[in-house]
Amino acid sequence: MRVVVIGGTGHIGTFLVPRLVRAGHEVISLSRGTRAPYADAPEWQQVRHVAADRQQEDAAGTFGSRVAGLRPDAVVDLVCFTPDAAAALVGHLRGATGHLLHCGTMWRYGPSHRVPITEADGTPPVGEYGILKDRIARMLKQETASGGLTTTSLHPGHIVGPGWQPIGPLGNLDPGVWAALSAGHPLRIPGTGAELMHHVHADDVAQAFERALERRDAAAGEDFNVVAPSALNVRGYAHAVAGWFGRTAKLEPVTWQEFRGSTTAEFAGMSWDHLHRSQCLSIDKARTLLGYAPRYEPEDALLESVRWLVAHDRLRVAVPLAV
Incomplete structure (x- = not known):
């Protein structure tokens, strides 16, 4: 065609x-x-x-x-x-x-x-x-x-893919989130950490x-x-990222009001847009009618993206990737 x-x-x-x-x-x-x-x-x-x-x-x-x-x-x-x-x-x-x-x-x-x-x-x-x-x-x-x-x-x-920054563990594009997790620093998370994102x-x-x-x-x-075969919540995403750098995520749940006071209006708004939806989608229909067979779990896709960003000096992290 x-x-x-x-x-x-x-x-x-x-x-x-x-x-x-x-x-x-x-x-x-x-x-x-x-x-x-x-x-x-x-x-x-x-x-x-x-x-x-x-x-x-x-x-x-x-x-x-x-x-x-x-x-x-x-x-x-x-x-x-x-x-x-x-x-x-x-x-x-x-x-x-x-x-x-x-x-x-x-x-x-x-x-x-x-x-x-x-x-x-x-x-x-x-x-x-x-x-x-x-x-x-x-x-x-x-x-x-x-x-x-x-x-x-x-x-x-x-x-998600190599060449651009993915939506991060807090549902926004704040580069400081990656820096904090790679350094093992505490990370303030709005809500409970159970909110879902589907990459x-x-x-x-x-x-x-x-x-x-x-x-x-x-x-x-x-x-x-x-979408990918599974979805990550805030907690799981943050712990996965910290683990890529040999760290353990230190998460501090805060209210949305407190979170908005600790970041920019742009990042806070982006986080709200992603996290309050808390979405996880079914791919059963695409699998059945189209034969859709995704190759990447979300962690794999995100790691590939972060690896590319770090290698091309597009993302500042505290230590090299451990994986």
Whole structure:
């Protein structure tokens, strides 16, 4: 097939594009062209690159026609964030393209009431990002159900991979958390430490997209959770990280009010966004219909990311990794 990957050099595309080339597809990577993939691979030499600014072209009403003009058999959209953008793309692909695959998010679900969360029983989303992504997924599902374009939505957890800092043990991007755990210093944690985060390696997300392309009939009109086989809570995550440096985590539970007073508003807000949802998702549907088989447990994916960051002087830690 000729497959257009929108956002092809991002977190997921870095791994998906080489997978598709290895599978024998003709791949066109559509991106702003301002950065290279996070990891190099020889397959990129066989990829056609097309520069496009999605935001500007959506505003001008030209993006959908540009994608359709590439005459793809399938389109993987990794960077769609509004229902209007999704609807415009669908309108141009309907009747001309065989399959549209959309990258959603686990935040299409709200705070957990029951875990693991299946595609059928999550609570309503909270926050603009999750609300808009949920609307896109529902619109795409209805599009296919009504006899229009064949679509599939895949909803990853917190994406991890070499080249960028993952969501950390406190549900934020504070580099001081890694420094404290690597030094064996006390770490203040908001709440009880039982709050869940569900990560997934970017290559496992790429695998799910590849499987959905291969199994178009099974994936048609469906949405799928795409996460690691298990989830970590704050305590388990912090203890795992400390252990990588030969330390034992010293955790000090505090109230959210106390926590907000000890960090920046940005980090506190990010922690709340991740931890109050306390999400763990089921992948039974993706396993059954797509044959999804994630290779990485969350600890393995996170360690790979941290190892890369330390090796490239992108993360300051007190002592070298002990593993």
